Amino acid sequence: MAYETVIGLEVHTELKTHSKIFCGCSTQFGSEQNTNVCPVCLGLPGVLPVVNEKVIEYAVRAGLALNCEILPFSKFDRKNYYYPDLPKNFQTSQQDLPIALKGHLDIEVNGVKKRIGITRIHMEEDAGKLVHAGNSITDSDYALVDYNRTGVPLLEIVSEPDLRSPEEAKAYLEKLKSILEYIDVSDCKMEEGSLRCDANISLRPVGASEFGTKAELKNVNSFRSVQRGLEYEELRQAELLDDGGKVIQETRSWDEARGITVSMRSKEQAHDYRFFPEPDLVPIMVAKEFVDSVRDSLPELPDARQKRLSEQCGLSEYDAGVITASRAMADYFDAVVAEGADAKTAANWLMGEVSKHLNNENVSVADCPVKPLALAHMLQLIDKGTISGKIAKTVFEEMWASGKDPEMIVKEKGLVQISDVSEIVAIVDAVIAANPQSVEDYKAGKQKAIGFLVGQIMKQTKGRANPEMVNKLLVERLG
Amino acid sequence: MDLHQQTIEALHAALSNKQISAEELTQDVLKRIDAVEASVKAYLTLTPEIALEQARAVDAKIKRGDAISPLAGIPGAIKDNICTKGTRTSCASKILDKFVPPYDATVIEKLAAQDAVMVGKANMDEFAMGGSTENSGYHPTHNPWDLAAVPGGSSGGSAAAVAAGEAVWALGSDTGGSIRQPAAYCGTVGLKPTYGRVSRYGLVAYASSLDQIGPITRTVTDSALVMNAICGYDAKDSTSIAADCPDYTKALTRDIKGLKIGLPKEYFVSGMDADVEKAIYQAIDQLVALGAEYKEVSMPHTQYALSAYYMIAPAEASSNLARYDGVSYGYRGEGNDIVSMYKTTRSEAFGDEVKRRIMLGTYALSSGYYDAYYLRALKVRSLVKRDFDRAFADVDVLVTPTAPTTAFKLGEKSSDPLAMYLQDVCTIPVNLAGVPAISLPCGFAGGMPVGMQIIGKPLGEETILRAAYAYEQEHDFAARRAPLGEGK
Numbered sequence: 033m034a035y036e037t038v039i040g041l042e043v044h045t046e047l048k049t050h051s052k053i054f055c056g057c058s059t060q061f062g063s064e065q066n067t068n069v070c071p072v073c074l075g076l077p078g079v080l081p082v083v084n085e086k087v088i089e090y091a092v093r094a095g096l097a098l099n100c101e102i103l104p105f106s107k108f109d110r111k112n113y114y115y116p117d118l119p120k121n122f123q124t125s126q127q128d129l130p131i132a133l134k135g136h137l138d139i140e141v142n143g144v145k146k147r148i149g150i151t152r153i154h155m156e157e158d159a160g161k162l163v164h165a166g167n168s169i170t171d172s173d174y175a176l177v178d179y180n181r182t183g184v185p186l187l188e189i190v191s192e193p194d195l196r197s198p199e200e201a202k203a204y205l206e207k208l209k210s211i212l213e214y215i216d217v218s219d220c221k222m223e224e225g226s227l228r229c230d231a232n233i234s235l236r237p238v239g240a241s242e243f244g245t246k247a248e249l250k251n252v253n254s255f256r257s258v259q260r261g262l263e264y265e266e267l268r269q270a271e272l273l274d275d276g277g278k279v280i281q282e283t284r285s286w287d288e289a290r291g292i293t294v295s296m297r298s299k300e301q302a303h304d305y306r307f308f309p310e311p312d313l314v315p316i317m318v319a320k321e322f323v324d325s326v327r328d329s330l331p332e333l334p335d336a337r338q339k340r341l342s343e344q345c346g347l348s349e350y351d352a353g354v355i356t357a358s359r360a361m362a363d364y365f366d367a368v369v370a371e372g373a374d375a376k377t378a379a380n381w382l383m384g385e386v387s388k389h390l391n392n393e394n395v396s397v398a399d400c401p402v403k404p405l406a407l408a409h410m411l412q413l414i415d416k417g418t419i420s421g422k423i424a425k426t427v428f429e430e431m432w433a434s435g436k437d438p439e440m441i442v443k444e445k446g447l448v449q450i451s452d453v454s455e456i457v458a459i460v461d462a463v464i465a466a467n468p469q470s471v472e473d474y475k476a477g478k479q480k481a482i483g484f485l486v487g488q489i490m491k492q493t494k495g496r497a498n499p500e501m502v503n504k505l506l507v508e509r510l511g
Numbered sequence: 512m513d514l515h516q517q518t519i520e521a522l523h524a525a526l527s528n529k530q531i532s533a534e535e536l537t538q539d540v541l542k543r544i545d546a547v548e549a550s551v552k553a554y555l556t557l558t559p560e561i562a563l564e565q566a567r568a569v570d571a572k573i574k575r576g577d578a579i580s581p582l583a584g585i586p587g588a589i590k591d592n593i594c595t596k597g598t599r600t601s602c603a604s605k606i607l608d609k610f611v612p613p614y615d616a617t618v619i620e621k622l623a624a625q626d627a628v629m630v631g632k633a634n635m636d637e638f639a640m641g642g643s644t645e646n647s648g649y650h651p652t653h654n655p656w657d658l659a660a661v662p663g664g665s666s667g668g669s670a671a672a673v674a675a676g677e678a679v680w681a682l683g684s685d686t687g688g689s690i691r692q693p694a695a696y697c698g699t700v701g702l703k704p705t706y707g708r709v710s711r712y713g714l715v716a717y718a719s720s721l722d723q724i725g726p727i728t729r730t731v732t733d734s735a736l737v738m739n740a741i742c743g744y745d746a747k748d749s750t751s752i753a754a755d756c757p758d759y760t761k762a763l764t765r766d767i768k769g770l771k772i773g774l775p776k777e778y779f780v781s782g783m784d785a786d787v788e789k790a791i792y793q794a795i796d797q798l799v800a801l802g803a804e805y806k807e808v809s810m811p812h813t814q815y816a817l818s819a820y821y822m823i824a825p826a827e828a829s830s831n832l833a834r835y836d837g838v839s840y841g842y843r844g845e846g847n848d849i850v851s852m853y854k855t856t857r858s859e860a861f862g863d864e865v866k867r868r869i870m871l872g873t874y875a876l877s878s879g880y881y882d883a884y885y886l887r888a889l890k891v892r893s894l895v896k897r898d899f900d901r902a903f904a905d906v907d908v909l910v911t912p913t914a915p916t917t918a919f920k921l922g923e924k925s926s927d928p929l930a931m932y933l934q935d936v937c938t939i940p941v942n943l944a945g946v947p948a949i950s951l952p953c954g955f956a957g958g959m960p961v962g963m964q965i966i967g968k969p970l971g972e973e974t975i976l977r978a979a980y981a982y983e984q985e986h987d988f989a990a991r992r993a994p995l996g997e998g999k
Contacts, residue, residue: 071614075834077607077715078594078616080748110830112876116849121833177839306876308885311719311827313749 033274035235037266038243039195040151041258043208045187045218046158046226047090052183053157054081054124059185061224065163065178073183075119080312083108087185088131088316090217091155092326094187095132097215097333098150098208102323106131108155108310113303117160117177125188127307130154131316137211138335139203140353148204149192158184181225187217193232193243198262202255205229206357210334214359222254229253233262234279235269244269245279249293252286261286264293337362345375354383360397364404371408378411385428402431410438418442419449423495451498453505456489459497460505463488474510482506514539515586515676516992519733522679523581529573533566533584537628540586544630544677547995552652553662553672555591556599557631562586565628572626581736583626588678590669591632592639593724594713595619598629602715603647604637606835606842606860616713617748618682618724618741625740630678634668637862638832639686639717641665642934644693645925646864653921654696655993656959660918663693663934669727670697674993680737681727686717687820688914688938690725691950695913695962698952698991700979701727702734703938705970706945707752709738710745716831718824719750721942730989731951731980735759738972754970762973763980768802770978773906777813778937784916786956791912794953794963794982798910801981808906810898815891816940817932822875822888823943829872832865867928892943899944903968908978911937913950913962941966949975952988960988 052059055072072079095102109127135150160179164172189208195201209220209227220227234246247265252258264286269279281299332340334356341352341362356362361382368378386407390400410427413419419427419442430441442448450456463485464471473481482503489502514522514536525531541559548554569584589595592602594612596619601607615623622629636646644652644667652667654660655675662671666683670693673681683690685703694701702725709724716722726737742756774795779788799805837843837856844855861869875884902909914934924931941948946969953963963982967975983989 071612074839076612076614076840077600077602077610077834078592078612078713079614080712080750082747082749112830112833114833114836114850114853116836116838119834119839121836122830304878306830306873306878306881308826308830308876308881311750312716 034238035270035273036238036240037196037198038193038234038236038246039198039201039262040193040232041191041195041201041204042230042232043189043191043205044228045189045212045220047087047185047187047217048219049084049086049090049185051084051086053084053087053155053185054183057183061226063180065176066180068180069182073119074179081124083313083316084185087155088318089326090185091131091153091187092318092323093215093217093330094189094212095135095153096323096327097211097330098132098135098137098153098189100132100135100150100153102132102318103129104318104320105129105315106318107315108313109307110310112306115159116175117162117179117182119160119179119182123157123159124310124313125156126154131318137204137207139200139207141197141199141203146194146200148194148200151190151192153187153189156186156188158182158186198259198266201231201262202259205255205258207334210357210359214331214333216331225253229258231258231262233265233269235266235273245281247279247281247293248283250283250285250296257286257288260291261293264291268293331359334359334362341365341375345369345379347375347379351379351383355379358397364397364400367404368408368411371405373408373411374415377414378408381407381411385425389432401435402428406431406438413438413442417449417451417498420495420499422499423449448496449498450493450496451501453501456497456501456505459489459492460502460509463492464509471510482510513543513676515543515679517679518730519582519585519679519728519736520730522585523579523583526569526573526584527579533569533573533628534563536584537562537566537586537630540630540676540678543675547655547675548677550653550658551655551671551675551677551995552650553633553668553675553677554588554631555601555603555634555647555649555668558598558629561598562628562630565626569626569628580625580740582622582680582740584628585679586628586630587622588631588633588669588672588681589619589629590635590666590681590683592635592684592715592717593618593682594715595629595632598632600632600715601648602638603635603649604835604861604865605648606856608842608860610841612713614713617710617745619713621741621743627740633666633672633678633681636665636667637865638715638828639665639684639689639722640828640864640868642688642692642931643919643921643925644668644671645921646862648862651921654918655995656698657918658995659920660959661696661921663696663914663918665689665693666701666727667693670694670699670701673697673699673727673729675995676992679729680733682724682737682741683727684714684717684722684724685938685942686721686723686824687942688935690727691938691948691962691964692914692935694727694950695952695960695964696918698960698988698993699727699729700731700734700949700951700989701725702738702949702972702976703941703947704738704742704972705752705947706942707750708756708947708970708972709741710743710748710751712745712747716827718827719831720827721820721824723942731949731976731983732760732763734949735763735976752970757973759973759976762977764977765981765984766802767798767978767981770798770803770908770974771906772798772803772805772978773808773902773909774805775808775810775813775902775909775911777810778911780915780936782915782933783912784956787912787914787916787961790954790956790961791910791963795910797985798978798982801985803978805910806906808902808909810895810902810940812891812894812898813940816895816943817936819888819891819895820939820943821871821932822884823892825868825872826875826885826888827872829869829876832861832869835860864928895940896944898940899946907968907974908971909966911964911966913937913964917956917959917961937964945969947972947975949979951979951983952991953982954988
């Protein structure tokens with residue numbers, strides 16, 4: 033039978049506040065175990081939480097960037113469950129009145145654009161981390177708890193079940209990450225757990241309106257894992273249904289190494305969280321003026337920026353999309369253009385050489401050793417004809433390695449392009465004279481022969497001859 | 512009279528005049544503790560070294576000629592659910608048997624700023640759940656007026672310590688009457704401030720939306736003095752009220768002419784001890800004689816308040832007490848895995864009353880029952896609050912008995928939780944509404960003290976203190992002392 037896949041995502045993102053959500057402890061990642069803790073985040077007897085106002089501001093920021101309605105009156109609730117890394121055995125979260133509701137974001141998969149609904153965004157505290165002795169949870173004699181992460185502020189962003197394929201889920205996640213980075217509320221590092229995703233997936237016969245029974249996929253810690261895990265679930269559920277079986281509602285975990293999902297707990301074992309209003313915190317009132325001021329402070333978001341780059345800079349929609357997917361890349365691009373470089377050339381270089389180097393060396397755009405001003409200078413050298421595009425790659429290598437100014441490199445290494453006609457003519461003539469066979473071949477109609485001659489000229493000039501002039505003169509001479 | 516039987520007011524004057532030293536006063540109280548603690552058992556932990564050190568620091572100030580604050584050098588008892596840095600804070604529970612907080616509650620910081628002296632941590636019903644101090648995980652406390660009677664609860668240790676001369680003042684906490692009811696049973700003055708008036712930071716939570724710290728003292732003036740020390744906004748408590756505190760002693764003028772008193776008819780119910788009722792009516796007559804006017808008012812939802820309380824308080828408690836699991840502090844039971852460790856820890860270290868309320872609260876919050884129980888209780892709470900709003904549109908204060916009877920005998924009600932719960936029937940609505948109320952002695956019945964409750968509007972502490980003070984000045988109830996150790 034043909035099935036339609038229905039996916040909804042719950043994304044947890046750690047906010048980049050300096051202090052925790054209910055106390056003043058540092059949120060620094062990688063600190064020594066149990067050093068960023070105080071009586072409040074340890075939930076010691078008698079302590080009380082006080083909300084970090086920055087968290088509310090960031091939540092409103094995310095809500096607005098995701099086109100949500102910000103509730104003027106929301107509140108915190110307690111979610112009760114026992115787990116040794118949760119010091120109070122309840123998590124302070126939001127249940128029926130979250131800070132933001134009913135938003136959306138737009139994705140594009142294979143050239144098709146689609147709007148995905150955001151159900152809600154709510155604030156909550158993170159739990160600590162268990163460190164098990166031994167190799168695995170099952171055979172460990174004991175576990176130790178690191179409470180450093182306890183109380184780190186999180187936003188949970190819940191999507192509508194609008195996603196129809198693992199590919200769309202991945203595109204949604206990438207777009208969400210991009211937006212969160214743009215508005216600077218999270219560093220979105222999946223490897224540090226600051227962006228985490230749970231996915232709900234179900235299948236239904238094509239054309240059906242009822243949802244099928246869903247499975248919840250936990251522990252997916254990369255975009256690739258999300259897509260792979262969902263693809264696996266699509267197949268597993270389809271096979272199950274085809275065999276006349278039933279999907280059971282359960283939580284499954286993605287085993288990256290084995291490439292499969294495994295059952296964690298069924299609906300019967302699911303927690304009853306016994307939510308109720310957190311009595312130690314007063315309701316959150318967000319004034320309209322505050323929302324307006326946060327809205328005014330939002331930067332240009334990816335979609336708007338893509339539009340601007342394609343309209344104002346003449347980039348293709350695709351190129352503009354690639355450049356604006358990351359705020360750092362888009363900022364770099366804008367800086368290069370602001371320094372006077374041609375927009376299209378700049379875009380090509382960013383997507384080409386620059387990205388290649390960044391990926392190879394695993395460096396982020398923000399830490400790129402070639403600064404926008406230097407790259408702009410280099411691009412201008414190409415424009416002026418001082419160096420050829422090919423030489424430019426050599427210059428760029430040197431800029432990357434030494435951080436030197438491109439003009440300096442060109443001078444030092446004698447890489448200035450030869451654009452003097454008389455100089456080039458002399459070499460062209462000499463090469464023609466030295467290769468009669470090729471000349472003959474060319475005259476006999478073998479176009480390939482000219483390539484050989486160009487190569488010889490470039491070799492003699494160490495690539496410095498202006499390629500356009502070489503071509504033009506060669507054709508004239510062979511006339 | 513002995514130093515340990517004096518008021519804060521009198522002792523402050525004596526210290527300021529250098530008639531006595533703080534060390535001498537503290538020694539006197541410690542000596543009294545030596546003499547009577549074995550029969551009263553008001554304390555869980557005594558801190559004589561801390562007390563003497565604090566007293567000597569005050570003496571050094573006096574010697575230098577520095578002015579001292581009203582509580583400076585005056586020994587007091589702190590209920591054992593208020594965190595004291597470096598001093599065991601057990602909440603009278605085995606589960607926190609060895610718990611030593613690494614921080615002070617805000618009220619403790621404030622008292623330290625006043626140079627008050629702490630002689631010890633007072634006994635209580637475990638986690639403040641109970642009305643007799645028989646639910647302490649360690650030992651019951653005895654009522655100094657009759658050692659066979661309970662001191663009330665849950666701040667029974669605090670009230671008994673003051674009544675027995677083992678402390679000049681005490682701090683208690685009041686979730687459903689836990690300051691006022693023991694104050695009434697022990698013939699002392701107990702004040703539950705407006706919710707949010709005193710910081711709860713460092714008060715080990717029983718039911719967060721109802722808990723409030725307040726003073727237990729011998730006189731209304733002393734109550735005002737302790738309030739002056741502990742009142743105020745605290746950035747560490749989100750529910751605390753951002754308003755300045757007045758000097759409460761300024762409200763004690765004896766002038767209550769024109770004060771409008773409301774008598775809520777629902778509080779004068781059948782089952783009330785006839786002598787208690789008589790004492791209250793006499794007290795009301797006295798207030799009227801002083802110039803107050805009274806009228807009967809109706810608070811129709813009072814009858815549902817007790818039920819609502821026994822949904823809301825256990826629900827919050829079930830969550831607040833979830834942290835006592837043996838993982839990072841306190842008692843830890845044996846277990847082969849984490850779940851069995853949780854189970855043995857909580858089964859072995861919590862007492863019956865605590866378990867009863869945890870189960871009640873867990874049930875009330877569970878899915879499918881939330882709407883029928885917890886949510887409905889919240890609605891009743893709103894109605895109870897509205898009763899108070901309506902009543903206070905017409906009157907300045909409400910006067911009721913604090914408890915329907917005087918102190919009952921130890922063991923008398925301990926096998927019948929429902930009978931015990933009824934002792935708080937007059938005090939509970941006040942916590943649901945978050946308003947302030949004071950209990951003060953208004954006579955004796957069968958040799959045991961009777962308490963009168965005066966309830967005020969939100970932030971109306973000055974008015975109830977003023978009314979209480981005017982009444983107190985007409986009697987010698989505040990000067991009477993439990994006969995303990997005087998030939999009984």
